[in-house]
Amino acid sequence: MSTLPHADTIIRAGILVTQDADRRVIEDAGIAISGGDIVAVDHWSAISDAFAPNIDAALTPREALQPQQAGAPRVIDLSRHLVLPGLINCHTHAAMTAFRGLADDQPLMVWLQEHIWPMEKGLTPQLVHAGSIVACAEMLRTGTTCFADMYMLESETARAARQMGIRAMLGEGILGFPTRSYDTPQQAIELTAALRDAVADTDTIRVCMPPHGVYTTSEDILKDTFRAAEDMDMPWMIHLSESAAECAQSLEMYGKRPVAVVGDAGCLSPRSVLVHCVDLTDGEIERIAASGASVAHNPRSNMKLASGIARVRDLLAAGVNVCLGTDGAASNNSLNLFREMTACAMLGKVSSGDPTAVPAAAVLDAATVNGARALRWDGLGSIREGNIADIVALSLDEPALCPVYNPISHAVYAAGGHDVALTMVGGRVLYADGTFANITTEELRANARRLSEWVDTARSGKPHSGA
Numbered sequence: 001m002s003t004l005p006h007a008d009t010i011i012r013a014g015i016l017v018t019q020d021a022d023r024r025v026i027e028d029a030g031i032a033i034s035g036g037d038i039v040a041v042d043h044w045s046a047i048s049d050a051f052a053p054n055i056d057a058a059l060t061p062r063e064a065l066q067p068q069q070a071g072a073p074r075v076i077d078l079s080r081h082l083v084l085p086g087l088i089n090c091h092t093h094a095a096m097t098a099f100r101g102l103a104d105d106q107p108l109m110v111w112l113q114e115h116i117w118p119m120e121k122g123l124t125p126q127l128v129h130a131g132s133i134v135a136c137a138e139m140l141r142t143g144t145t146c147f148a149d150m151y152m153l154e155s156e157t158a159r160a161a162r163q164m165g166i167r168a169m170l171g172e173g174i175l176g177f178p179t180r181s182y183d184t185p186q187q188a189i190e191l192t193a194a195l196r197d198a199v200a201d202t203d204t205i206r207v208c209m210p211p212h213g214v215y216t217t218s219e220d221i222l223k224d225t226f227r228a229a230e231d232m233d234m235p236w237m238i239h240l241s242e243s244a245a246e247c248a249q250s251l252e253m254y255g256k257r258p259v260a261v262v263g264d265a266g267c268l269s270p271r272s273v274l275v276h277c278v279d280l281t282d283g284e285i286e287r288i289a290a291s292g293a294s295v296a297h298n299p300r301s302n303m304k305l306a307s308g309i310a311r312v313r314d315l316l317a318a319g320v321n322v323c324l325g326t327d328g329a330a331s332n333n334s335l336n337l338f339r340e341m342t343a344c345a346m347l348g349k350v351s352s353g354d355p356t357a358v359p360a361a362a363v364l365d366a367a368t369v370n371g372a373r374a375l376r377w378d379g380l381g382s383i384r385e386g387n388i389a390d391i392v393a394l395s396l397d398e399p400a401l402c403p404v405y406n407p408i409s410h411a412v413y414a415a416g417g418h419d420v421a422l423t424m425v426g427g428r429v430l431y432a433d434g435t436f437a438n439i440t441t442e443e444l445r446a447n448a449r450r451l452s453e454w455v456d457t458a459r460s461g462k463p464h465s466g467a
């Protein structure tokens with residue numbers, strides 16, 4: 001037998017859902033981790049014999065928040081937990097936690113034009129940072145270990161993600177008109193390159209290229225951003241076919257529907273992440289499937305804004321890689337992917353009149369392995385040897401989660417996200433049993449206060465001081 005690698009962290013898992021290629025679910029499992037990577041996954045007896053033969057004491061989730069002593073391997077006891085790969089939120093606008101609950105129950109264009117855009121005109125770097133901190137905390141709290149973001153002043157979201165330790169794929173939203181960050185789309189592409197350079201020193205943050213939508217850009221912007229995404233080898237993301245109204249607007253602007261606009265511009269490829277895709281024809285589903293592009297489904301945002309129902313069952317049947325997103329906190333109003341998973345399954349069933357449509361396993365795939373594939377981030381989405389240790393644990397002492405017959409069913413239908421007891425990114429425990437590793441409740445509250453004071457001032461029409 002070859003020499004086993006050293007493990008610095010060993011997890012004992014009551015029930016482990018690996019999401020590996022064999023869909024292994026292991027009871028009383030062990031995960032050995034070294035330097036943030038998973039080096040072995042097996043039954044506990046095998047892992048404990050190989051990696052922790054002399055360790056008797058095990059840490060509770062909360063004890064595992066403490067920084068690790070150099071050289072001393074530790075065991076984290078999750079034997080009363082359901083352990084899953086960290087969830088991947090493939091579409092959000094993190095800083096929009098600032099506007100959560102500010103203007104609900106409005107038509108999309110009224111909501112955007114009368115409430116959100118006037119606020120966003122006065123955005124400051126401090127506000128984007130504070131909003132992103134709150135968002136990162138909410139996501140870690142509810143089992144998300146990686147999120148893909150599109151917004152303004154994205155370097156502030158990068159600063160927040162770095163501070164909180166969460167994994168992120170960030171993009172400066174690219175529009176055909178000046179924003180708080182740039183005057184021209186070309187400058188936005190340059191900003192994207194600068195952001196990529198600024199995060200090159202960390203392996204938890206990557207950068208993507210996100211033109212906002214076909215109705216807010218142009219054919220040239222689509223082509224230029226796609227070429228730049230290819231040059232920099234990063235994903236290209238766009239809001240696409242979110243509603244029938246968007247498709248009508250696209251017909252007016254371009255003489256064709258959104259899928260044809262991006263397809264004819266050469267922007268449909270495996271690096272493309274198409275967000276929403278609510279209003280699709282059969283031919284468009286075929287075209288997306290043939291291109292290898294991913295679709296980020298945001299069921300709760302689509303329901304709340306009455307945008308329509310994405311044809312998830314048909315997309316899956318066509319072989320499209322469907323992943324999940326929450327959208328921003330102002331249009332959901334939650335960044336909790338467990339709620340999104342439930343909504344994805346329920347909506348897929350009720351819209352097709354078929355209770356077997358969009359089953360739990362397909363939904364968990366969307367929130368894990370499919371997300372990793374969409375973001376082209378190797379090593380994420382499943383708990384297997386060689387992957388990155390992005391892991392979450394649900395407490396099986398929660399009344400809503402016991403007894404357990406099918407852990408995947410529990411993760412999708414019964415869990416609510418607040419049953420998450422531990423969230424680990426790259427082998428580091430960032431949240432456990434009510435406590436965050438990198439922020440105190442007081443600091444979190446201060447960030448929330450900063451947001452509400454800014455919004456109150458902006459709503460009263462008075463000039464605000466900056467943060």
Ligand SMILES: [Zn+2]
Pocket residue numbers: 091092093239275327328
């Ligand atoms: Zn969005």
